[in-house]
Amino acid sequence: MRRTALSALLSHWRRHPLQLVSLLLGLALATALWSGVQAINAEARASYDRAAQVLGQDRLEQLVPSDGQRFSQDVYVTLRRAGWIVSPVVEGRWFRAGHSVQVYGIDPFTAPQGTLPGAVQAGGGIVDFITPPGQAYAAPQTVADLAGQEGLPPLIAAEGMVPGILFTDIGIAQDLLRAPGRISRLLLAQGQPANRPPLAQIAPGLEPRAPQEQADVAQLTGSFHLNLTAFGFLSFAVGLFIVHSAIGLAFEQRRPMFRTLRALGLPLRTLVGLLAAEVMILALIAGLVGIALGYVIAAALLPDVAATLRGLYGATLSGGLSLRPSWWLGGLAIALAGAGVAAAQSLWRLWRLPLLAPAQPRAWARASARGLLRQGGLAAVLAGVAVLAGVFGQGIVAGFVLLGAMLISAALALPGALAVVLAGAERISRGVLAQWFWADTRQQLPGLSLALMALLLALSANIGVGTMVSSFRMTFTEWLDQRLPSELYVTARTEEEAARLRDWLTPRSDAILPIWKVEGPVLGQPAEIYGVADHRTYADNWPMLRAEPDVWQTLARGEGAIVNEQLWRRERLSLGDPVPLPGGVERPLVGVYSDYGNPRGQVIVGLADLVAQFPDLDRRRFAIRTDPAKVPELRAALVADFGLPQDSMIDQVTVKQISLMVFERTFAVTAALNVLTMGVAGLAMFTSLLTLSTMRLPQLAPVWALGLTRGRLARLELGRAMMLAALTMVLAIPVGLLLAWVLLAVVNVAAFGWRLPMHVFPGDWLWLGALALAAAGLAAAWPAWRLARIQPTELLKVFADER
């Protein structure tokens, strides 16, 4: 019995292959976009987890300096002598010729068991490892990236290592990082002797730090991945509209069959069970296709995401994409869940359907004022939720609740809004054909509403995200001009060379502005502390958001500090509040500046103040103010007179180019997802129009019989689709602008800590509107062409079937 009934149910798909394709494609695309994003996130998370395991910091306690600065290795010797079982680590970033790598220097003799990567332990040849030039172990990808770089010890590729890092002996690393005799932290072995003297007594500058399960970078990038997930979910939701539409249509078309099956003796429970199984089988097939597509999408987007993460957060992802069971099982689960959600309403209706209910396909293509009202009510409730989240919500989750509620509310309100517009048009239209057109369009709304809602979501997302990106680009470009006023940036190889360079440059330039900084904890989070020279360049250019009068003079006197916007927002600081610097000194806050693209907190104090607090700081970098026309000449002279490598200097133009490139790559993923979402919405339009066209004949045949040609009917159908798309586009503009505002003023602030001014770009809307019209026109073209070519006998059948 079940087999016979199932074969009858499945035979529907054989006779309607396009519907089957649209259902499978919709679900596959939805799954692909979702699982593609998840694959990227899973890859990133795996990289962060591996980073957290480096040197066993996920399970070992450590001793770290309370001011965040490197300290003398004499402290290590003192601790060892006092009975502490510790092992020294020096770490830092090594830069050369546009390449950088995180260097870890370790002591292979004292490193606790299991802290070194297997490759390092198994490598043998301890003498080669510790004797100059030493050896450095790194992931094969990193070894390839660094190939040919001078100044590094011989590189050994080791599988299973985190990309972007390099392990070497502590002595070799101290040379590489120019930190002779200095160490960054100490690893504490498990099982320390009980009678060892207290830490405060023998190493007062150190404090214990508990094992960290998450790498710092995982915390930093959390918002970025949440953003990506939100976009993936939006795409998934748009895809689900197609699935819901296709499943709903298939159920409606088979209503007579369901009635017949039940009348012929198929129990309701069996019928519902079989339909649920059918949906799950289709979801499984579509899910597998979607996962394969998702893998392709992820592989295509991963380089851009990796570049973004590297550019924004300094996080390195491995280049390859792994097929993780958690990811593809998750993809299948979301496909099944999505299909289940899309089918639930139809199954519930069938369960409640009386056996003798009329078998004609029902309200699917018939306007239902009550349904529209109910949907409008739900839209109002969600709009209320959005307002509440906007007014009372805090943080990024509230931001996404606001976004989600607002978008769904707008989508749900769309059919009602369109019905009002169409009813108005019907009232004011004069000709009989125009009246029929508007009335008939209104009748088509329920059938098209899901596709139009998907289109609204895609268009709003496009406008919203486009506005955000363009606003960001405009602000960022202006900001770069302010932030990078110096014409040339130079990094000397040694401190002595830096001193000689400064002497040499003084008569040959307008000003030399040191770029000296230290890193350390500020208000409990890692931060950078810069010193700024007393020069009018800053007063003229620096992008201050708010400041006390004479802020630069105050800094020059060492009587204040300014912080970047993200630190100011995160800690809710006010001007005048004390800013504690590493080492215990405090300075009052005298200003706040914008600092886009930087995830960390930043503090600026006067240069003399910084040097007084941190006399050991790295003094090799500085910026040069000069006539831009003299920059090439100056560069050539620095190379000729000092033998300075080209990569030690970078001019303003290049820095800006690099910054803008990082910016563009950051939003490349967003742009790609935007295009894909639009594609999915276009497909939703196409499948809805195509399937509706097969149910339209009973409405069109009488009009044809009354004297309209098939060609004219087809043109009207085409015009109807484009008119609905145009109306949807008009309604999408305010929704998109609202979305942009939420992204700029709520989500960005919560995710990155900076707020951007909003600019509108009506030219982009025109372009998007044209795209929407083209999508609707293309979607309607095939059904319209079929209508124009339909045989009169097909239209006559409508009358023959009437009883």
Next chain:
Amino acid sequence: MLLSLEQVGKTYVSAGMPVEVLRGVDLCLGRGETVALTGESGSGKSTLLHLCAGLDRADRGHIEVAGHDLTAANDAALAALRRTAVGLVFQQFNLIPSLNVAANLAFQARLAGHEDDAWIKALADRLGLSDLLGRYPEQLSGGQQQRVAIGRTLAARPALILADEPTGNLDEATGDAVLDLMMELVAEAGAGLLMVTHSPRLAARLSRRVHLSGGRLAA
């Protein structure tokens, strides 16, 4: 007794008002018997047929089909009865649009779990459907569809056939031919037939005629 109705009553609510369609109907139908059910439009003929098929439930009275008490049966039992003992011929054919003629013909027999290919082939021949087996319902005329619907019912060899104006969509000659065949096959299978019809001419051809009026049956 194949079909037995005792004091069956059914009330519908229409526009908020109760409408008593059947007011204590009594009817018996034995094996090999063919009964015509006539009555004006809206007199409750289709409702009575639906109650006999277990598609709807009576408010009052007692219905028994092939020894099964429909009044006490749950939905699953009613579905099983429709599958195995009752054959329905609908006025609107109700063929499965996505299955071809051959699959439609065999459908109910397969559903009941006793498909007899030879019998189905013989039915197709006698109904003049042998050349149409590969076609789909939308490619058939109304008369051809009705013949498929009758063939589908007879293929399962039901004990009781309930037909709702089975020739209502056919011209007189085709209608007569289809009814001839149906009665022939009913007689061969020893089944019972209760047929709703508006046509006194067709009603006269059946072994008995009952008339529904004012919610009650009159012979």
